[in-house]
Amino acid sequence: MKITRNEDIFFRKEAETKKEVDELLQDEEADDKGYITLIDSGTMHQLNYLGGRIWELCDGSRNLFGIVDVLSGEFDVDEEDLKSDIEDFIEELMQRGWLQYG
Amino acid sequence: MGKVVAYLKTPLTINWSLSYSCNFSCSHCYSRGSNISEVTTDEIMRVVDKISAAKIPFINFGGGEPLLIKDLLEITKYAVSKNLNVSMNSNGFLLDKNMAIGLKDAGFATVGISIDSAVPEIHDTFRNMKGSFEKATAALQNLRDAGVKTTMSSVISKINHKDFQSFVTIAEKYDVSQLFLHNFKCTGKGFDNREEFDLSPEEWKEFYIEALAYKNSNKDIDISFDDPVMAHVDGFDRNALVKGSTCGKVSLHIRPNGDITPCGFIDIVIGNIITDDIKDIWNNSEVLGKMRNKTPQGKCTSCASYEECVGGCTARSLALTGDINNPDPHCWV
Numbered sequence A: 001m002k003i004t005r006n007e008d009i010f011f012r013k014e015a016e017t018k019k020e021v022d023e024l025l026q027d028e029e030a031d032d033k034g035y036i037t038l039i040d041s042g043t044m045h046q047l048n049y050l051g052g053r054i055w056e057l058c059d060g061s062r063n064l065f066g067i068v069d070v071l072s073g074e075f076d077v078d079e080e081d082l083k084s085d086i087e088d089f090i091e092e093l094m095q096r097g098w099l100q101y102g
Numbered sequence B: 001m002g003k004v005v006a007y008l009k010t011p012l013t014i015n016w017s018l019s020y021s022c023n024f025s026c027s028h029c030y031s032r033g034s035n036i037s038e039v040t041t042d043e044i045m046r047v048v049d050k051i052s053a054a055k056i057p058f059i060n061f062g063g064g065e066p067l068l069i070k071d072l073l074e075i076t077k078y079a080v081s082k083n084l085n086v087s088m089n090s091n092g093f094l095l096d097k098n099m100a101i102g103l104k105d106a107g108f109a110t111v112g113i114s115i116d117s118a119v120p121e122i123h124d125t126f127r128n129m130k131g132s133f134e135k136a137t138a139a140l141q142n143l144r145d146a147g148v149k150t151t152m153s154s155v156i157s158k159i160n161h162k163d164f165q166s167f168v169t170i171a172e173k174y175d176v177s178q179l180f181l182h183n184f185k186c187t188g189k190g191f192d193n194r195e196e197f198d199l200s201p202e203e204w205k206e207f208y209i210e211a212l213a214y215k216n217s218n219k220d221i222d223i224s225f226d227d228p229v230m231a232h233v234d235g236f237d238r239n240a241l242v243k244g245s246t247c248g249k250v251s252l253h254i255r256p257n258g259d260i261t262p263c264g265f266i267d268i269v270i271g272n273i274i275t276d277d278i279k280d281i282w283n284n285s286e287v288l289g290k291m292r293n294k295t296p297q298g299k300c301t302s303c304a305s306y307e308e309c310v311g312g313c314t315a316r317s318l319a320l321t322g323d324i325n326n327p328d329p330h331c332w333v
């Protein structure tokens, strides 16, 4: 099933911040540094780097496997581990109502 | 804190007073008494372009009373066409059924109505306007009928601090999505009338302990506070990304003449939206820098809540002590 973002959750991609983090990532671990800001009923949240990438890919055109497929090309980690991280993240955001199927 | 500020390259919200004109004269108002020129509708449209180009997603119209702005609906339609999320705060007096439909059609995401007491006579006296309570609740009804999401704002003061639960009753009656219990700001008439209406630190303490416990055990209604001093109360959510006052860290305020201030309650002009680059101000203003990097003073230096509270409301410290770094005068610690 395809995964989409809840349209009531506003988000902004901090493009310049992403550039800075991408540069940092070339030589150090910076995956706690995010670049996607979410606002849910006036409260601001920030996703970590991987979470941000997943969020961007949840545009309704991909299912879980589609997302894993794209990200396994970007992250140099074991594909099974990556899949389980992505699954956990999506499940958590579904519970919060930020992501949904369809 | 520096982290979040370095992370947001432009604000998330612009609180925009298009005019300070108002049909009311409330006892706590920060803007009554200000005489200031106003930019033209054409200029307002260019400011909307600027805000949109800076990828700032939220505009909240305040004032003054936004419904007195003759081109409000047109301005809002234009902002919505630029993908901005527009809301406003109104006293509700002019918000009849037709206006509610107009606001819906213009694309308002939410409309906030101010109610300062659940007792009509007390609300009317505080707001110096007979019949205003009835009009404010009618406004909530009209907005709901028109399908506009509403919020409700109540300024906590001597007239209502022991009775805040009655605001919840009103909010529930009209399906209000969020209830804001604002702390009393000492700017404008709020400064002149502070002795009569502002609570003592002890009273703030009592109010926040009770109100936070109420919020945490009544999840059906979304109650919001905007007072950093609350960080000292058990049960305070310590996960907020932005610590202390949010003005100058996620939001800025624009005056009717285009002047930019960190928030509506701070009288320091840091630029002008017509002539200056908003990103440049956001990232380079010395005043914003000082507000984002406060230095603890007095009792704040040894306070366990400093990391969350950051000295409390910057506007209030400045208004009442003359120094943003001083402990918030509402603080009971």
Ligand code: SF4
Pocket: B022, B023, B024, B025, B026, B028, B029, B030, B031, B032, B063, B064, B065, B090, B091, B127
């Ligand atoms: S608080 Fe609002 S409604 Fe009251 S006088 Fe000021 S601008 Fe007008």
Ligand code: SF4
Pocket: B229, B232, B299, B300, B303, B304, B305, B306, B309, B310, B311, B312, B327, B328, B331, B332, B333
């Ligand atoms: S002492 Fe300072 S930091 Fe602590 S709660 Fe009071 S104002 Fe906030």
